[in-house]
Amino acid sequence: MTRLLAILGLSALTAVTALPAAAECYADYKAKRDNPLKLHYGVIALPDAACETTEAAEAEIAARIAPDGWTLLDVVSIFGSDGLENEARRESAGDYFLRY
16 A cells, blocks of 8 residues: 555656646737727736747737737737836736736
């Protein structure tokens, strides 16, 4: 019984350590809505696949903001979790800080 528990524990440990580390990725972006014209700057959390290129980030962001009538204008930058500590970024994004 002890041997079985040890084997199960080792198997679980191996499975957990084999998983890739989840990289935290975020982007800040600019978007618009027409009639009447409205602009917003936002910060958004992205899945790992969208962090690989600006084009991937653009596609992900555009798809997530479109249902609310927003059109993506620009991806300003892609950054890690340390970028969330930027107070000016948080204040500029206001209601659009991690909204989508």
